Structures are given as structure tokens and as C-alpha cells.
Amino acid sequence: AQRVTQPEKLLSVFKGAPVELKCNYSYSGSPELFWYVQYSRQRLQLLLRHISRESIKGFTADLNKGETSFHLKKPFAQEEDSAMYYCALSGRGGSEKLVFGKGMKLTVNP
Amino acid sequence: DGGITQSPKYLFRKEGQNVTLSCEQNLNHDAMYWYRQDPGQGLRLIYYSQIVNDFQKGDIAEGYSVSREKKESFPLTVTSAQKNPTAFYLCASSISTLNTEAFFGQGTRLTVV
Numbered sequence: 077a078q079r080v081t082q083p084e085k086l087l088s089v090f091k092g093a094p095v096e097l098k099c100n101y102s103y104s105g106s107p108e109l110f111w112y113v114q115y116s117r118q119r120l121q122l123l124l125r126h127i128s129r130e131s132i133k134g135f136t137a138d139l140n141k142g143e144t145s146f147h148l149k150k151p152f153a154q155e156e157d158s159a160m161y162y163c164a165l166s167g168r169g170g171s172e173k174l175v176f177g178k179g180m181k182l183t184v185n186p
Numbered sequence: 187d188g189g190i191t192q193s194p195k196y197l198f199r200k201e202g203q204n205v206t207l208s209c210e211q212n213l214n215h216d217a218m219y220w221y222r223q224d225p226g227q228g229l230r231l232i233y234y235s236q237i238v239n240d241f242q243k244g245d246i247a248e249g250y251s252v253s254r255e256k257k258e259s260f261p262l263t264v265t266s267a268q269k270n271p272t273a274f275y276l277c278a279s280s281i282s283t284l285n286t287e288a289f290f291g292q293g294t295r296l297t298v299v
Contacts, residue, residue: 085226108284120229120276120290162228164288172236172283173244174219178228 078103080165082177089153090185097148097180099137099163109139109146110164112176120162123148133157153184189213192277192291199264199271199298207262207294209277218260219278219288222246229276235260236283264296271298 079102089095101107109126124132126139126146137148146163163177190211199205209218216237221229221244231244235254249268254260260279264271274295280288 082228112288119292120278122287125287166283173231173234173242174278174280174283174288175231175245176221176229178226 078165078167078173078175080163080175080177082163082180084180085178086181086183088183088185091155092152093184095148095150095153095157095182095184097161097163097182099146099148099177101144101146101163101165103144103165103167105167107139107141108166109137110166111135111137111146111148112162112164114160114162116159123161153182155184155186158182158184190277190279190289190291192275192294194294195292197294197296199296201298202266204263204265205271205296207264207275207277207296209260209262209291211258211260211279211289213279213289214257215279215281215289216257217280217283217286217288218254219280220244220250220252220260220262221276221278223274223276223293232262232275234283271296 081100111123113123114120135150160179162179166174193208219234220232230246233252235241238257251263276293277291278288280286
């Protein structure tokens with residue numbers, strides 16, 4: 077079965093502090109991992125995906141298959157990063173459905 | 187104006203009545219999804235469709251039904267069998283279910299009284 081776990085529901089930091097949003101997954105096949113973000117009063121949207129290996133808005137995420145993790149990191153948080161963040165997984169070799177974690181609310185204080 | 191549209195934004199129904207939520211996309215996407223979003227629960231997958239005339243149950247399909255007769259449309263019916271239907275419902279679409287970006291609608295808030 078596909079499962080995504082985001083162990084923390086809330087994270088509050090000050091501007092300029094590093095942030096790490098944790099995501100662990102369970103999947104027997106080859107996983108495809110994503111981070112989605114929902115800013116206040118906006119639609120849920122893709123932030124980044126592991127296969128592209130790019131940095132978006134200063135965020136990066138590395139897929140660690142040994143630890144089955146896909147943590148989202150940013151070295152210096154900005155106030156505009158305040159949002160709900162969801163880790164998501166789809167996969168090859170299985171049902172190929174897109175499943176999400178429970179989400180984490182990041183608040184960046186001035 | 188391309189995108190994915192859910193209607194209505196707010197919906198009220200009496201207990202015991204079936205209700206259908208609309209989801210339309212003009213992105214020419216093959217895959218479409220329905221999620222339920224509850225506080226503290228994240229997004230839970232109700233149904234998904236990889237291609238027209240085909241759909242699969244998600245993790246919480248009981249009490250819901252869908253159809254995919256047209257590529258651009260994926261309506262969700264919340265039946266009277268759904269024990270706790272009051273929730274925020276999100277529809278999404280993507281080119282396929284394999285490692286492609288999902289685009290989300292604005293959502294429909296259903297309240298059953």
C-alpha cells in the first residue's frame with residue numbers, strides 16, 4: 077500500500093532561520109515524490125518533484141530511498157513561505173494513484 | 187482560460203439526499219482525481235480515473251460514486267450511504283498518473299444538515 081507520513085503538523089520559525097519539513101513514505105514499487113503547497117486563499121499547487129532535482133523558491137528535497145524519506149529544506153525561510161505543505165507520492169508498478177500526507181503548516185514570523 | 191473548475195463553491199443538502207459535485211477541465215488531461223480534505227486529515231483520495239470510461243476506488247470510496255463519460259468531466263456523487271459527508275472536496279487533473287503535475291480546482295464545501 078502507498079502511504080505518506082508527515083510527522084509534524086505545525087512548524088513556526090523566524091525569518092532567516094532554516095526549515096526542514098519531514099516526509100516519509102511507504103511503497104513497494106518505484107516511487108515518484110512531490111511537494112505541494114497551499115498559500116492562503118490559493119489553490120493547492122506543485123512546489124517541486126524529486127525527478128526534476130531543481131530548487132524552487134529556495135526549497136530543495138532529496139529522495140533517500142534507504143530511509144524512505146523526501147524531506148523539504150530551505151536554508152533561510154521567508155515570511156512568504158508561510159503556507160500548508162503536503163508531501164505526495166505516486167508510483168510505478170502499482171495502482172499509480174496520487175496520495176498525500178496530512179500536511180504541515182509552516183509559519184514564518186518576522 | 188484553461189484550468190480546472192469545480193462547482194458550486196458552497197453546497198447545502200439535507201441528510202439522506204444524494205448530491206453531485208461538478209468537476210470540469212479543459213487541459214486535455216487524461217487523469218482526474220477526487221479528494222476529501224478535513225482538518226488534520228490532509229487530502230484523502232476518494233476516486234481517481236486514469237482515462238475516460240475508467241475509474242478506480244481510492245482510500246475512502248465508500249458512500250461515493252463517480253463517472254467518467256467524457257475526458258473533461260469527472261462528477262462526484264455523495265450518496266446517502268456516506269456517514270459523514272460534510273467536508274471540503276477537491277478535484278484535480280493531470281496529464282497522466284505517472285509523475286506529472288496535478289492541477290487542482292478551488293474546491294466545493296459541502297454541508298449536510
